Amino acid sequence: MSGTSSTLRPPADAVAPVRHPDAPAPGEPLGSHYEHCFGCGGAQTHGLNLAARAGEGVKIIAEFTVQAAHQGAPGLAHGGVLASALDETLGSLNWLLRTIAVTGRLETDFVRPVPVDTVLYLEAEVTAVAGRKIYSTATGRIGGPAGPVAVRADALFLEVKVDHFIDNGREEEIQAAMSDPDQLRRARAFEVNP
Numbered sequence: 001m002s003g004t005s006s007t008l009r010p011p012a013d014a015v016a017p018v019r020h021p022d023a024p025a026p027g028e029p030l031g032s033h034y035e036h037c038f039g040c041g042g043a044q045t046h047g048l049n050l051a052a053r054a055g056e057g058v059k060i061i062a063e064f065t066v067q068a069a070h071q072g073a074p075g076l077a078h079g080g081v082l083a084s085a086l087d088e089t090l091g092s093l094n095w096l097l098r099t100i101a102v103t104g105r106l107e108t109d110f111v112r113p114v115p116v117d118t119v120l121y122l123e124a125e126v127t128a129v130a131g132r133k134i135y136s137t138a139t140g141r142i143g144g145p146a147g148p149v150a151v152r153a154d155a156l157f158l159e160v161k162v163d164h165f166i167d168n169g170r171e172e173e174i175q176a177a178m179s180d181p182d183q184l185r186r187a188r189a190f191e192v193n194p
């Protein structure tokens with residue numbers, strides 16, 4: 001069973017996404033946007049350690065290897081972890097638009113079980129933009145980049161200002177991030193007019 005709810009269908013006045021001229025070149029690794037990010041941060045022992053790179057157009061390609069710490073049923077990846085991998089890949093599209101956006105809605109189809117040690121080959125693409133709304137879609141394949149689809153998702157991201165994090169994040173981490181020049185540099189990479 002699959003399907004997408006009407007809130008994830010772009011409105012009639014939506015426009016095609018535009019890759020920002022200063023976006024990372026196709027093939028370029030994106031690195032982590034925040035070292036403590038569960039999805040891409042190197043400082044998270046049980047995180048996904050998802051490695052993403054820019055694709056052509058407004059596309060991202062990423063890989064994630066399912067670890068024993070990611071199990072739900074014996075020897076199988078937890079569905080929430082797989083949804084996180086899709087969410088992280090979709091979130092990485094921000095690098096190509098140079099926009100800061102957060103997930104508003106994420107709809108996931110779990111098509112095939114994904115065993116521990118499996119490499120999930122992920123691809124995400126922005127399909128349309130309408131004002132602050134960014135519509136995107138992603139797949140996760142197993143057995144190789146052209147293997148069968150195991151998971152897929154459609155999403156709506158909402159553009160936000162950096163204040164979204166400053167106003168809502170726990171004080172301790174916000175202070176640490178704001179006093180880290182490397183973190184500020186990464187945050188600026190998402191802003192059109194840094």
Ligand SMILES: CCCCC/C=C\C/C=C\C/C=C\C/C=C\CCCC(=O)SCCNC(=O)CCNC(=O)[C@H](O)C(C)(C)COP(=O)(O)OP(=O)(O)OC[C@H]1O[C@@H](n2cnc3c(N)ncnc32)[C@H](O)[C@@H]1OP(=O)(O)O
Nearest residue numbers: 007033087088091092094100102103104105158165177187
């Ligand atoms: C100095 C420190 C800096 C540190 C930062 C460093 C780096 C960060 C930079 C970039 C981050 C980059 C990458 C991140 C990568 C991966 C992470 C994965 C992504 C995530 O994991 S991120 C976490 C999960 N995410 C949230 O934590 C969001 C919580 N949430 C909210 O914060 C609000 O909910 C928000 C902002 C989403 C909306 O709030 P809002 O007030 O701005 O907007 P509003 O409600 O007015 O809606 C406007 C129009 O969107 C429609 N709309 C809204 N929500 C909708 C929904 N859910 N479904 C369908 N339609 C929706 C309305 O219906 C209306 O539509 P219309 O205009 O047609 O009426």
